[in-house]
Amino acid sequence: MAQAIARTTWWRSRRLRGLLFQGALIAGITLAVVGLVEHVLAEGGASGFGFLNNTAGFDIVQHLIPYSEQSTYGRVLLVGLLNTVLVAVLGIFFATILGFIIGIGQLSSNWLIARLCVAYVEVLRNLPLLLQIFFWYFAVLRTLPGPRNSLNPFDAVFINNRGVYLPRPEAAPEFIWVVAAFALGLLGTIWLRLQARDRRERTGEHSDIGLATFALLVLPALVASAITSFPLTFSVPVLDGFNFVGGVVVIPELVALVTALSAYTATYIAEAVRAGIAGVPSGQREAALALGLSRGQMLRLVVIPQAMRQIVPPLTSQYLNLTKNSSLAVAIAYPDLVSIFAGTTLNQSGHEIEVIAITMGVYLTLSLLTSGVMNLYNARIALTER
């Protein structure tokens, strides 16, 4: 009887069926891949990455590193990648600030503010991102007045249909001393914080270091620049004929892209922040107040650390989404990776497979890097179960 149960017929064995199924899957995938590679090689579709050394021959409107028409396709890849990173970093910065403000605003006790923030989220997250990019670029920035009638919201800031002109900081060689003084001040604040923490852990006494921190961060740099007769100057944009000279210009494509990406992603970040704060049990707040913490201390020491634990994972995926969504740049011809590499380079060189593979590889690497860094942070703040 016992034997009959233990020994099932061989074709009904789970183990064997599992092995067979997996074998078939591996064989199928291998066959498909080998077949594809052979087919592509036979058609002459892929001919290696040598084309990256060829001269590109086209100009790029925005490059963070030196670039000219004589540069290679490899250089184009680098320029595009840096432009993508620029959009992603700026977008993440503004989206995080806006998202936290709106997210906290949604929980405001002020009825009007809460409604306003909810309305912001409901309107912007239900509109396609591409539509928002088009709106900012074609309907807003492209219809601005020309350079001669620029909008001038602040001194030395000019906005027109060619972009936003800002003063450019220019550092004299002596500026290095100011940086050194600031670094010294920074080290001082870190030492101060460690001291304060040490004291709190030893004696339980709280030391107020806010003012000292502020002084250490500002005073050394200020004194150093006074001694070196203020080495940091600004080059101000000036209207000369039909266009501006001096200063730094932010192209309208970049402005539209960053505005749309941050406004759109902020709605998702706001939802994550709202859910995170609402997810801290009210018992935690009540206990904190019962222990005699002030409302500020309660938020800073009890609510926010616990809320961050819930906010960080969705925040990570939103940062990744923003980075990937920056590829919509191609629709308004901002020179990002997809636009100038997977677009212009692909059309000119005709190396479809290599170009698309490199582009996808770059995004995959960016995604994995971001999630890796965020996982580290997440592990640091995760709940330590005893």
Add this chain to the structure above:
Amino acid sequence: MAPTARQTTRPPVERIGPIEWLRENLFSTPFNAALSVIAMAIIYILVVPTFRWAFIDAVWAGDSRDACLAVNTGACWPFIENRIGQILYGFYDEAERWRANLTLFLLAAGILWLTMPGMRGKPLVAVLLLTVFPLIAYVLLTGGFGLEIVPTYRWGGLLLTLVIAVTGIVLSLPLGILLALGRRSDLPAVRIASVLFIEFWRGVPLVTVLFMASYMLPLFLPQGMSADKLLRALIAVALFNSAYMAEVVRGGLQAMPKGQTEAATALGLGYWQTHALIILPQALRLAIPNIVSTFIGIFKDTTLVSIIGFFDLLGMIQAGTSDAHWSTPSTAFTGYLFAGAIFWIFCFSMSRYSRHMERVLSAGERR
């Protein structure tokens, strides 16, 4: 002795006047009052001019840009009126547009049936919608069986947007379920293959996937064989979104208590029976809100096909705004407002439904 019915009285309804309400909610502290004033200012600055521009100062009649240039203040609605056919159907032959209407009507009826509470035969309707409807829609839209053939490059506007969105949704859900099961499988080869597939699609932007579909897929096909351009885009959208769907379904599967699987196994059910009869029906129900969110994402992402040369709703508007015949300062604004309103209504109703389902589902747990 029979117990007497206990008289219960409801708690008194708290009634406060509007002034009291304002004081409590908007002006309780000076800081709060300042916030309220700022909020009112923002609302006033945003809403009043937009409303004036879209309705009061708008131009409602005319047949070229001249009508809108004359007033030069509000929205240019004749632009939309003039192009509404293209915005809704693209270049779909005018005499054949009833076929598109019929398809959309069938779809709308099916969806209404599924979302209205208390309707009978929902599972049957769902199965019909996922199996029979696509066939009917395919024949109706492309032609054949006595209907005139309408090639896919003539499709456009809202019709194309809906075709891509619905196909993406219908294909990515079953694929996503398979991938989610694969990722949780005991068989290492299946698990690794699923993880690689899911993480690959989730790591790359949809734009590059669409580029791949339009440049690279033709290279992979045997010589002399060419796949329809729309078909290639549809496959790309479906594969891309199946990875996101897989993660959503996996979330639902993970929320299932282990006891369910163990009980099913104890009853003698095999892997597929356990999943088809016990696990998936419950896990999918748990995942409905997130599945609908993914649907919204797919719907919004259909606009990306305009980058590879399709004229979907947004692409059609975009093409219209660059037409010199209608070039006015307000054309682009008007076009985006109209397209935005359509997208917003679709997405907002889906998100309302998902919130509603979330409440319905958690009602059982609150018991």
